[in-house]
């Protein structure tokens with residue numbers, strides 16, 4: 022299908038919106054009626070047609086506007102994109118991975134023509150037609166990682182692998198759930214995860230690291246993570262928290278339906294060929310409560326998950342104060358009926374709301 | 377003086393050790409304030425004869441006692457920033473096998489550790505021991521400015537003036553903990569500051 026790109030904003034007047042298509046393919050992150058941290062990783066080898074799992078790097082209706090928002094963030098704070106000196110090769114690996122994947126998966130939107138090291142990249146949605154020399158930084162307007170991630174939705178952490186450990190040595194981070202690349206750069210897997218409650222004690226990070234260290238080229242993996250965001254604000258950074266934090270207090274029973282968003286990260290993991298680095302794209306999807314409630318199964322389930330989530334997690338995710346108001350709203354969409362297993366909407370088979 | 381027991385904390389927070397004498401022909405010790413006591417605890421005539429000792433008193437008074445140890449070289453600097461140029465010069469000549477001893481506040485040890493690593497010495501060549509003030513070196517996550525020697529939580533960023541709370545999340549690269557606006561969700565509601573470990 023051809024994608025109609027939205028003209029929308031993720032700040033100020035917040036004109037962001039999801040089409041029916043985007044709602045139905047939203048990566049709802051709960052496969053059952055409760056949630057706890059787990060090593061929830063699986064192979065990233067496609068998925069149902071039209072779903073966010075289908076392509077290696079999903080492109081959707083928000084692409085063009087998200088890239089504009091990224092450019093604004095970088096303009097205001099260049100520290101959101103950093104690469105330690107030894108990570109340039111990994112940047113070229115990433116550029117290649119994204120250009121090859123997108124041109125193969127979306128041939129009507131992206132083209133890559135290669136003649137030895139002479140490459141021509143055409144990005145139709147963003148109006149780019151650029152010829153450059155692969156591995157020659159002087160032929161690009163930015164470093165290779167910055168160049169390509171200004172054209173790819175989601176944040177990117179690029180991890181160096183050495184001493185049986187992953188090190189966050191490069192990244193492009195403008196749509197993050199409240200963590201700072203500038204602060205975390207150079208940290209290892211356990212250090213940057215330090216603020217997460219419970220998961221260390223549960224042994225989750227030990228097992229997850231083991232899995233990641235063994236990811237092979239051509240065999241990427243994925244997982245979902247989630248949090249809550251008031252207003253469709255992509256840049257929920259600690260850097261700007263002194264400005265956006267107050268927005269959390271603007272939630273009211275009257276506006277919660279369209280103001281409160283479930284924020285889901287599709288996280289994928291790819292081994293890079295030359296550098297042996299690991300790239301970790303963190304793709305953010307936002308969906309308002311009222312749009313989620315159009316899927317009866319999701320309405321029932323979201324209420325139960327939010328209601329039963331341990332206090333530590335609701336606090337860490339930053340919505341403990343707003344939880345009672347969320348539950349007042351969500352409970353209207355929970356009629357107590359059972360829900361089918363799995364994350365998919367199951368619109369044909371799940372009963373409509375009986376309340 | 378008894379040593380402060382830091383409460384158990386998160387994985388990014390550094391863990392400091394206890395200095396002990398290591399074999400080697402060259403030793404560099406950097407002591408700040410009460411860190412002098414950690415040096416006095418391990419000093420032997422043989423060790424000190426091979427030691428370049430750099431001392432930053434920060435108001436403490438151990439200079440005479442340290443000089444009496446007869447280190448191979450002794451330097452007293454009025455501040456870490458002032459001593460830094462000399463530290464870098466000494467590290468330029470560092471031989472593989474140089475043993476480094478850092479003792480004093482977390483901020484000094486964290487920064488000096490980065491200097492040592494920058495010249496390619498392995499982290500195994502560095503020992504640390506916390507002594508004296510438990511104040512923290514804090515980075516404001518908003519303006520990126522560093523505020524040194526923060527003793528209370530919350531505190532005022534000396535650069536942008538925001539009231540920040542003191543996190544345990546620590547960056548070795550910055551040798552600093554993270555400070556985040558405390559009243560971001562309720563402007564003007566700043567709790568009364570208290571000691572970081574109170």
Ligand code: HEM
Pocket residue numbers: 058059060061062178180187189198199200201205213214215216217220225226229230233244246247248301334337338
């Ligand atoms: C190597 C790739 C990864 C990177 C770069 C990464 C990065 C991060 C970062 C920066 C945070 C925020 C920490 C903070 O509060 O400052 C985080 C949170 C978290 N990470 Fe990872 N992570 C990676 C892989 C994983 C994997 C494989 C798991 C598997 C279980 C995992 C589980 C979590 C969990 C449970 C949280 C807390 C999220 C929440 O409650 O919202 N991470 N991660």
